[in-house]
Amino acid sequence: MISDLYPVLPVVALCLFLAAIAAPVFLPRLADLxxxxxxxxxxxxxxxxxxxxxxxxxxxxxxxxxxxxxxxxxxxxxxxxxxxxxxxxxxxxxxxxxxxxxxxxxxxxxxxxxxxxxxxxxxxxxxxxxxxxxxx
Structure with missing residues (x-):
């Protein structure tokens, strides 16, 4: 069951990573927090x-x-x-x-x-x- 997620989880992780690194650039107020x-x-x-x-x-x-x-x-x-x-x-x-x-x-x-x-x-x-x- 969990192994069904193996192809999906790297994509989810990539999306979270991109959001985390882009957020401070596009939402500068986050850098103040x-x-x-x-x-x-x-x-x-x-x-x-x-x-x-x-x-x-x-x-x-x-x-x-x-x-x-x-x-x-x-x-x-x-x-x-x-x-x-x-x-x-x-x-x-x-x-x-x-x-x-x-x-x-x-x-x-x-x-x-x-x-x-x-x-x-x-x-x-x-x-x-x-x-x-x-x-x-």
């Missing part, structure tokens, strides 16, 4: 975690690695994920430090879970920034 938007990366992280549990149940612990070493496209996806998560980490690191977050636990979470930890880190950072601006 990042602190209030902290629940969005939190929800994204939880949903992706749940999907990851499904993938883990279906493919086992070795499933991720098997996909990345299968062929050139699997390698390319792995490289792309590492580059994107690394870039996001480098860009968010100064911000999480300013928010009072300790980097090491978040580095471990991101290294272990990829985007799940990254989105949780972003949600926490946005929350702390909102709380700080509300207190100021």
């Amino acid at each position: 990042p602190g209030r938007l902290w629940p969005l990366p939190l929800v994204a992280s939880v949903l992706f975690f749940l999907w990851s549990l499904h993938a883990l149940a279906e493919g086992g612990l070795g499933g991720v690695w098997a996909e990345h070493v299968r062929n050139a496209w699997g390698n390319q996806v792995w490289f792309d994920l590492l580059m994107a998560v690394g870039l996001a980490w480098v860009l968010l690191l100064p911000r999480i430090k300013r928010a009072g977050m300790r980097p090491l636990p978040w580095l471990l979470a991101v290294a272990a879970t990829g985007c799940i930890g990254l989105y949780l880190m972003l949600a926490r950072c946005l929350y702390l920034e909102q709380r700080r601006s509300g207190a100021a």
Whole structure:
């Protein structure tokens, strides 16, 4: 039953991605609200975690690695994920430090879970920034 969604879910994810990156460009007022938007990366992280549990149940612990070493496209996806998560980490690191977050636990979470930890880190950072601006 869930496997019937496999061809559809990448299209849904693409649409959500395009909406997320286009919204701040076409709706500039969203750029003024990042602190209030902290629940969005939190929800994204939880949903992706749940999907990851499904993938883990279906493919086992070795499933991720098997996909990345299968062929050139699997390698390319792995490289792309590492580059994107690394870039996001480098860009968010100064911000999480300013928010009072300790980097090491978040580095471990991101290294272990990829985007799940990254989105949780972003949600926490946005929350702390909102709380700080509300207190100021």
